[in-house]
Amino acid sequence: MKGTGRRVAKTANEAFAEAMRQIDPDVVAAYPITPATEIVQIFSQFVADGLVKTEFVAVESEHSAMSACIGASISGARAMTGTSSQGLALMWEMLYIAAALRLPIIMAVVNRALSAPINIHCDHSDTLGARDSGWIQIYSENVQETYDNVIQAVRIAEHPDVRLPVMVTTDGFILSHCLETIEMLTDEEVKEFIGEPPVRENLLKSLEENKPITIGALDLQDYYFEHKRQEAEAMKNALKVIPEIGKEFGEKFGRSYGFFEEYKLEDATVGIVVMGSTAGTGKDVVDELRKEGKKVGLLKIRVFRPFPFEEISKALSHLQVVGVMDRADGVNSYSGPVFPEICACLYDLEKRPKIVDFIYGLGGRDIRKEDIAGIFDGLLKIAETGKKEFNLKYIGVRE
């Protein structure tokens, strides 16, 4: 271990709050929502105890939380917030505006199912719904990754070639409320790693220098497309920046990060694609099945936006069968939201794997090792027979 930090037991909510304390943003604007409430609760205590320089705004809604973060960020402040599910849904309009105004806002999102029916437990319907909002999305398998991802997010968002907001996600309750021993960096290490935010044009700088700027102008047929094109290019640039920062983080602190993690995938014949905490369970199952001589592997997506299209295509190209595990339903009659993306990146391969989708874990429904072993058995059967009898299966639901 290269870091000089300490090993402590933290939940993901606590880890989010600790990372925020160490990042010490200028402005935090947030609103309570289960299961993310603790993040701002713990953080406001840091503010009350004078442990941070942050100005905390306890806004009256998530829509205003994101609006205030936008106002703060466009004024040159480092701004952060945290939310979940309905809160993220209420922010929807402002998510697009934060991204298109190219504001490096950092948001901790605790994944929770969207209503109705109302539910407070984990699935990925909230953030996957926001996949086209222009935000970078980084998913976490465990508390350690949650913590590490937030710290890297600051660098990614503020990189001059990127300048896009980043949401770092963690699984509601499964991680947000679950104690895990993690290695925290020291405050100085975090401070040094993230550095001062790069100076760019902003409202207050323009006030200070008497060079007024207009932000958020009406952009019609003659300019809108060019501005959106620049936003798309920034997301493309993030593809280069994210692994660079993940590597630098690894060199400094001993834990490297890329777009995804391949687990025993190299010589596998079938593999699953998974995001979040289920990857941990999946790895256990892979280990067990490997002992039985079954050639199974796993790909855990860490970065879903930007979508590492070519890299994932390459990583899965040798498989005979791919099973996508979607913790959200597209309610589109054929798949969850991750499945079509994986299909798309495999489409142009000369010899492409067969691919099926598994929707699981909605509203916090447990995903058991037996469930994942069953998925692998299904994939192995397809590999053996060369026949696909289904495109989509629901796992762990009474039908």
Place this chain on the structure above:
Amino acid sequence: MPSLKQLAKREEKFVSGHRLCPGCGAGIVARLVMLAIDKPVVVGCATGCLEVASTIFPYSSWKIPWIHSAFENVAATISGVETAYRALKKQGKISKDAVFVAFGGDGGTYDIGLQSLSGAAERGHRMLYICYDNQAYMNTGIQRSSATPKCAHTTTSPVGKVIPGKKQWSKNLPEIMVAHGIPYVATSIPGRWMDLINKVEKAIKFDGFTFIDVLSPCRLGWGYEPSLTLEISRLAVETCIWPLYEVIEGKYKLNYRPKEKKPVVEWFKLQRRFRHLLKPENEPLLEEIQKEVDRRWEELLSKCE
């Protein structure tokens, strides 16, 4: 309070070239408010006529730092700007003393923006919120809002064979803002420039959230000759439909008492949106409105010193 001569010498912060309609009240209000502020200022606008007409990329009528993000959230957006200002000032990164102003139409203030307005007022962010109140959603083509007066014709409260325009009374937003306990609430009109300038000057001196509701005639939505904008705004005061008053730290003060209170029909006569009220069969409606205007006026008088 500066003289007209002094005001005329000040540099304009909201300049010509915008695409507001001829005779638009909002443009006059924006210009007067900006002239009244002789300090570094940051402005936010809610989506609406003023925003779309003054910042068509790559042009801008604003010679000060300006931001628009969405419709219902100008108070929250400026909350963020003002908070960033406090944070960065504390750290010594900003030296200037700045004033923060939010502009919203009645749709963005009385209706869709009411929550973010209330939140920002309750938290006490230092900003002056100006509602340019043209009593309907004019930018989208004259739809009724909660600021639209009873019986006014709009495209979503049309006068028909059985319904005579908007069915409800307008919401009393200044009173709602007074209930927030903020240090300064006032009403004004573009037709009395001294009143508006004076109130803006007063408002920005308070270290907290302040609010001015400015009746802002819309020649298109109200249906009158563009040259009548200022006169119509003054007539709203003379009929006591739009009394000029301020509430300073909870104390009411009437700023103008008409020598002779004019009947409401005088105001209606000039506007196409009320012309159905002049028909003999609608006389009971006119009486009902007159009664309510009288009641609101008496209620206000009873609150004033």
